[in-house]
Each structure stands twice: as structure tokens, then as C-alpha cells.
Amino acid sequence: MITHDKIKKIKEIIKVYELFRTPGGKIISLPSGKGGVGKTIVTLHLGAALANRGFSVAALDFNFALPNLHSYAGDMPGFTLTHYLCGLCELEKVEYVRVRVDKHQLHVYPSRSIVDLERKVELEKLPELLKHMKSRYDYVLIDLPPGVSKYSIYPVKLSDCVFIVTADERASYLDATKLSKMLETMGVTISGYIVNKYEKKMSVLKNVICEIPLDSRIKRFPDVWNKKLFKPGFLKKFVELSEKMVQIC
Numbered sequence: 186m187i188t189h190d191k192i193k194k195i196k197e198i199i200k201v202y203e204l205f206r207t208p209g210g211k212i213i214s215l216p217s218g219k220g221g222v223g224k225t226i227v228t229l230h231l232g233a234a235l236a237n238r239g240f241s242v243a244a245l246d247f248n249f250a251l252p253n254l255h256s257y258a259g260d261m262p263g264f265t266l267t268h269y270l271c272g273l274c275e276l277e278k279v280e281y282v283r284v285r286v287d288k289h290q291l292h293v294y295p296s297r298s299i300v301d302l303e304r305k306v307e308l309e310k311l312p313e314l315l316k317h318m319k320s321r322y323d324y325v326l327i328d329l330p331p332g333v334s335k336y337s338i339y340p341v342k343l344s345d346c347v348f349i350v351t352a353d354e355r356a357s358y359l360d361a362t363k364l365s366k367m368l369e370t371m372g373v374t375i376s377g378y379i380v381n382k383y384e385k386k387m388s389v390l391k392n393v394i395c396e397i398p399l400d401s402r403i404k405r406f407p408d409v410w411n412k413k414l415f416k417p418g419f420l421k422k423f424v425e426l427s428e429k430m431v432q433i434c
């Protein structure tokens with residue numbers, strides 16, 4: 186006897202299959218073990234750097250309980266990713282914020298907190314959402330919550346490329362290593378590590394693709410991209426990181 190739950194599961198598997206078969210852009214996720222290592226800030230600056238290479242780029246806020254992207258984008262649209270994922274609007278209604286970064290634009294998709302919406306996210310809607318994004322953008326960057334909940338792990342499993350973000354400190358490196366082992370046992374390939382808040386401490390990681398220096402100006406997104414003079418050195422790091430992403434993904 187095929188139950189309603191089984192039918193739902195089969196439909197979800199078909200959606201995942203369709204997502205992986207959809208031609209189009211690359212979905213890149215940036216998970217971390219520890220919180221506060223700089224996933225959100227790295228997602229935005231990397232998105233800006235990719236946009237300035239001429240690609241169409243979307244940054245999605247998948248931190249459904251404690252979202253942050255709207256505070257950098259400067260706007261919270263009426264219909265957000267969480268509205269769709271909680272069944273409050275159709276996919277076509279989801280809005281984005283156009284953020285100017287130098288000569289180009291980054292499309293930021295904020296999420297209204299599920300705490301405000303007083304709803305639960307239906308994770309089975311993620312494949313459809315990502316398929317929609319993949320068909321519209323060259324690169325889709327996912328800003329994740331920290332740690333190893335289903336809300337961080339499921340989007341990673343649906344991504345084309347995964348880069349673990351860590352801060353330059355021992356506890357953060359240890360958690361990044363644990364996360365990496367856990368993801369690899371699930372069959373996820375880690376394309377590299379991004380070390381943020383870099384102060385030239387001793388790294389225990391191999392396959393570090395970029396070191397982003399500790400610099401308090403990094404939070405001035407998007408303004409630092411739009412300044413004519415005195416561009417901080419970390420922007421060059423993001424430009425280099427974007428070049429590597431294009432090669433790797």
C-alpha cells in the first residue's frame with residue numbers, strides 16, 4: 186500500500202533529480218561548523234566579485250530563523266524566500282533586492298524570519314526553489330546557518346560546489362574539520378576551505394583556497410565596492426577567490 190507520505194517522498198526525489206538535471210548556473214554553498222566565522226559577509230563580497238566578472242549572481246538567505254542579508258541589502262521585500270518555503274506565496278512572487286556593487290549588480294534574496302512569520306519551513310520545497318534560481322543565474326550563493334542541523338546540511342547536499350568557511354582560530358578549525366568529515370561521509374565533496382579573519386595563525390587545514398584578512402571595514406558592504414579611491418586590500422582577495430571559484434566550479 187502506497188501511503189501519502191511515500192508519495193510525498195517520491196515526488197521529492199523526482200524534484201531533486203530534476204534539479205540536478207537542470208542546465209544553468211552553479212549552486213555554491215558556504216557552510217561552517219562554528220557560528221560567526223563570516224559566512225554572510227563572505228557570501229556578499231564573493232557575490233559582488235563574481236558579479237563584477239560579468240556573471241549574473243544571486244545571494245540567497247537560508248538562515249531562516251536569524252536572517253541577515255536584508256540588513257546589508259538595505260531592504261526587506263514583501264514576499265521573501267521564507268514566504269515561499271512556508272507556503273505563503275508562489276515561487277514567481279518571491280522578490281529580490283538589486284544591490285549595486287561597482288559597475289554591476291548583485292541580486293540579494295532576503296528571508297523574513299520564520300519567528301516573525303510564525304510558520305515552519307517546508308524543506309521539501311528547496312529543490313524547486315533552487316531549480317528556479319539555477320535557470321536564472323550563473324551563480325547562486327547560499328548563506329547558511331552555522332552547524333549541522335537539517336537546515337544547513339540539506340541545502341549543502343543540493344549544491345554543485347561546497348566551500349567550508351572557518352575563522353583563523355583553533356576551535357573554528359576543529360569544527361570545520363569535523364563538519365568536513367561529516368559531509369564527506371554523506372557523499373558531499375568539499376571543494377576547499379575559506380579562512381576568514383585571517384591573522385596568520387597556524388592553520389591545520391589542507392586545501393585552503395583563500396585567506397581573507399581581519400579588517401573591520403569588511404562589514405561596510407556594499408559601500409566598499411562603490412568607493413572610487415582607497416579600496417581596502419580584502420577586495421582583491423575576493424576578486425582572486427571569485428577567479429578560483431570559476432575555475433573550480
Ligand SMILES: Nc1ncnc2c1ncn2[C@@H]1O[C@H](COP(=O)(O)OP(=O)(O)OP(=O)(O)O)[C@@H](O)[C@H]1O
Pocket residue numbers: 217219220221222223224225226227248253329330331381382383397398399400401402403404
Ligand atoms: N574578515 C573580517 N574582519 C573583521 N570582521 C569580520 C570579518 N568577517 C566577518 N567579520 C565580522 O564578524 C561578524 C560575523 O560575521 P558574519 O555575520 O558574516 O558571520 P556568520 O558566519 O554569517 O555568522 P552566523 O553563523 O551567525 O550566521 C560580523 O560582525 C562581521 O562584520
Ligand SMILES: [Mg+2]
Pocket residue numbers: 224225226248253328329
Ligand atoms: Mg550569517
